[in-house]
Amino acid sequence: GAGVSQSPSNKVTEKGKDVELRCDPISGHTALYWYRQSLGQGLEFLIYFQGNSAPDKSGLPSDRFSAERTGGSVSTLTIQRTQQEDSAVYLCASSKGEVGNQPQHFGDGTRLSIL
Amino acid sequence: AQTVTQSQPEMSVQEAETVTLSCTYDTSESDYYLFWYKQPPSRQMILVIRQEAYKQQNATENRFSVNFQKAAKSFSLKISDSQLGDAAMYFCAYRETSYDKVIFGPGTSLSVIP
Secondary structure, eight states: OOSOEEEOSEEEEOTTOOEEEEEEOOTTOOEEEEEEEOTTOOOEEEEEEETTEEEEOTTOOSTTEEEEEOTTSOEEEEEOSOOGGGOEEEEEEEEOOSSSOOOOEEOOOEEEEEO | OOEEEOOOSEEEEETTSOEEEOOEEEOSOSSEEEEEEEEOTTOOOEEEEEEETTOOSOOEETTEEEEEETTTTEEEEEEOSOOGGGOEEEEEEEEESSOOOEEEOOOEEEEEEO
């Protein structure tokens, strides 16, 4: 597609439920990133993929969070047993991933609300 | 570990005036890339300008320019002739040349006063 696509755009769920957030990067982009942004805050790095592997998972807040990427394309971020503090906007970005000054291209994000 | 600091949580500027947003970073690398991103209320992050550390010349993009001071590890963004559409959160970001991870600062909220 023309840009990074994230779905759903909004998700409301009850505490304790599992949620899956999807990111479809720009075709050909090998690097894919997940960030979390709480209201009025900066971007909190969660995880980064180069191809299907994740060299850096250091930002995942707890073992309730996991992510995978298949076929070097679509990625899903899964949050198990959601808590109210998980409420935030989850942003996905992709880039060409080459060594260089390639910028990240961001999706519109998924706004997650935990009741 | 690399860190990015933006010391101004909020800034305001009169329409048509000039404003400078500050950013400092900490790194032991000599080669890297720096970016400014804009996030309007619509939420989508948009690249404003980028700078390669090995280039001494400051990057410019129309009304946007940077003041890159490598020794001081400073990367400020200047917006000239500010417009109402410039109102947004602005994030400074750092990326190593050999590693794809990008580190963002906490952001500066810019208001433009008509």
